[in-house]
Amino acid sequence: MSFPSPIDHGSVRARLSAQRADTRARIEALERDFEAIVEANALVAVDDEHDPDGSSTAFERAHVASLLTQARDHLLGLDQALERLEHGDYGRCEVCGRAIPVERLEVRPAARTCVDCAGARPR
Helix, strand or coil: CCCCCCCCHHHHHHHHHHHHHHHHHHHHHHHHHHHHHHHHHHCCCCCCCCCCCHHHHHHHHHHHHHHHHHHHHHHHHHHHHHHHHHHCCCCECCCCCCECCHHHHHHCCCCCCCHHHHHCCCC
């Protein structure tokens, strides 16, 4: 599959790999944070409903869990982008088949759709 604008595969692979390494490190840090929150709560009998710190602890745990989910989703997107690069499909919109603008790929290297398709709402 050819692209209307040339894509420097080596540069894209390096950028995706660097983001993957950064995201993996973020996941590891978030996992440590989450485990620390859980361990700290295990040492104290926390009643979220009656303990003034319970609700903030629950919020903190939920917040870190949400960040962890987002980071894992981002890692999956980067892995899929690397697969598309290897198969020659990187930079092509999965909805309409047009080339994804290079500017979009620079901002969102794991983008699967062009701006028009990303903004389209199902009817």
